Amino acid sequence: MKTLSSILRRTPLLMLPATARGLSTPPPPPPLAQPGLYPPIIKADPSSWLTSISGAVVVVGAASGIGEQIARFYGAGGRKVYAVSRSIEEKIFEDSSNIVTARVDVTDDDSVAALISQIKEDGEKVSALFNCAVLLNGEKGPERNIKGIDKAFFLDSFAINAYGPINTTRQLLPLLTKGGTVVNLSARVGSIADDEMGGWWSYRSSKTALNHLTKLSHIETNRRGHKATFLSVHPGTTYTPMSSPFTQRRYEAGDESLHSAEFTAEAIAELVAGAGEGHSGGFFDWSGQSLPF
Numbered sequence: 001m002k003t004l005s006s007i008l009r010r011t012p013l014l015m016l017p018a019t020a021r022g023l024s025t026p027p028p029p030p031p032l033a034q035p036g037l038y039p040p041i042i043k044a045d046p047s048s049w050l051t052s053i054s055g056a057v058v059v060v061g062a063a064s065g066i067g068e069q070i071a072r073f074y075g076a077g078g079r080k081v082y083a084v085s086r087s088i089e090e091k092i093f094e095d096s097s098n099i100v101t102a103r104v105d106v107t108d109d110d111s112v113a114a115l116i117s118q119i120k121e122d123g124e125k126v127s128a129l130f131n132c133a134v135l136l137n138g139e140k141g142p143e144r145n146i147k148g149i150d151k152a153f154f155l156d157s158f159a160i161n162a163y164g165p166i167n168t169t170r171q172l173l174p175l176l177t178k179g180g181t182v183v184n185l186s187a188r189v190g191s192i193a194d195d196e197m198g199g200w201w202s203y204r205s206s207k208t209a210l211n212h213l214t215k216l217s218h219i220e221t222n223r224r225g226h227k228a229t230f231l232s233v234h235p236g237t238t239y240t241p242m243s244s245p246f247t248q249r250r251y252e253a254g255d256e257s258l259h260s261a262e263f264t265a266e267a268i269a270e271l272v273a274g275a276g277e278g279h280s281g282g283f284f285d286w287s288g289q290s291l292p293f
């Protein structure tokens with residue numbers, strides 16, 4: 001039987017921008033300093049998830065990289081997708097009639113509220129929210145040491161990487177269908193237990209905060225009886241505009257441990273399909289392995 005994944009694997013990459021291409025069969029992730037607290041997620045075919053739940057998919061930070069490919073993945077699966085970012089252009093998804101774009105800044109409450117109004121006006125519910133917006137690179141970051149910390153960059157990192165996902169989650173929750181999923185794109189470098197290197201102060205600590213926000217979302221939402229799954233996910237090092245200052249050489253050298261954004265998007269969709277109640281609130285990598293907080 002043809003699965004959604006196998007159909008999508010045949011989608012020609014040529015129509016994607018050159019920066020979105022990369023390697024597709026990375027090796028398993030490196031060993032952890034400490035095991036995670038949750039059982040691993042056994043990945044499942046995303047088409048089973050698509051048939052089990054209705055409602056649109058919202059992808060925040062969809063103008064490039066992993067978010068763009070997640071939007072394409074669910075769009076190709078026939079789902080209505082709201083693909084949003086601050087400066088997204090309609091034309092990037094002109095080949096996909098079920099992907100609509102909107103300009104949204106996750107740090108701005110009114111901007112997120114306008115997206116929610118649009119989804120309501122369209123008469124849609126939401127089956128999944130993917131929070132992919134990020135700040136890592138800037139004039140003042142990522143910082144190499146404590147002396148490099150700049151207040152504005154630090155606060156902007158927390159605004160985009162931690163407040164942003166919880167801002168979209170809190171505003172979108174009334175539209176999330178029972179059994180829906182919220183995926184917060186996190187990073188393994190946000191693990192306190194796994195950190196043996198230091199550095200990247202703003203990014204690391206904002207991702208650590210994000211992991212706690214994922215758990216808080218799970219505890220409170222499920223306690224109120226609104227069944228939903230909240231996951232923090234480390235996508236693996238993926239060749240995107242965010243990572244390219246650090247991955248360009250590896251990409252050019254054909255490093256097999258570097259993910260393409262298409263590979264990562266599909267891996268995340270397989271995690272969403274495989275995740276159950278016992279995973280909600282947890283922190284996982286792209287392979288389904290539980291990561292320590």
Ligand SMILES: NC(=O)c1ccc[n+]([C@@H]2O[C@H](COP(=O)([O-])OP(=O)(O)OC[C@H]3O[C@@H](n4cnc5c(N)ncnc54)[C@H](OP(=O)(O)O)[C@@H]3O)[C@@H](O)[C@H]2O)c1
Binds near residue numbers: 187
């Ligand atoms: N790539 C990796 O190797 C890697 C590794 C670990 C974790 N991750 C995580 O994976 C996620 C996706 O990363 P990526 O590599 O795909 O990054 P990316 O290609 O740089 O994409 C980031 C997106 O965020 C949007 N964005 C930034 N600020 C925003 C804001 N205030 N409001 C709304 N949208 C905003 C950007 O579009 P606009 O400029 O138009 O807003 C862009 O679409 C991030 O959470 C990142 O931390 C990535």
